[in-house]
Amino acid sequence: QNNLKNLNLDIPLNNITVITGVSGSGKSSLAFDTLYAEGQRRYVETFSPYARQFMERMDRPEVDRIEGIPPAIAIENTSSVRTSRSTVGTMTEITDYVKLLYTRLGQLHCRQCGNPVVPETPEQVWNALEVLAQGTEIVITFPFSPKPANQAQVWKELRKIGLDRRYVDGQIKPIEECKQGNEKLNIVVDRLLFKPSDRKRVFDSLEQAFRFGAGHLDLWIKPDKHLSFSNQLECARCKITYTRPTPNLFSFNSPIGACETCRG
């Protein structure tokens, strides 16, 4: 290639390799016109002919053989825009795609328990029920904290739509029988003996519970099992709510993604 002739070379992958030499010795011919050109050429060849027409094509370098070359990125030292925050990722715009990749395809995990955080649907709640033996007693409730001031009014409203019972200490009681104050109540939406054929009824109850519970519901499975569900981006077990990821969350240039403690 150019003035490089009769050269055999082994260059290790996953290492930093520096090519030095006097002016005109062929450093650029090796780095750009040979290694980069071949890496880019082979990468472009993996695309369909249609996609290829939009990509930069490079001439095949004059070499007998190149083996094991991955797709390549080249940044020339003449690139004009450079700041102290530039990286290979920003200059090639790869970080923009990585940010999108994490935002759109990333799986959020709870920072406390490590479980995946996904908005739960009645379908997923049903999956938890399906494993139960037929005839198991289940109670479906939603959490509710009425303000003391307008409790009487709230009870009236709830009774009107048939939600007049609450679940407390494993028992179902009328909602009137609760202390004044900011106590969190579990309002009963449905109580049933589990049958797989009750799917429709259970789904209706789950949807109602999610709606009145602002996205939260609880399942009480006799004798003493309790499961919490949330259709928000939230770990129902740890009660930690997460905001939907945005690309800036993954940007090292944005305070949104920074650590609150060290700003890193």
Ligand SMILES: [Zn+2]
């Ligand atoms: Zn958690």
Ligand SMILES: [Zn+2]
């Ligand atoms: Zn930190």
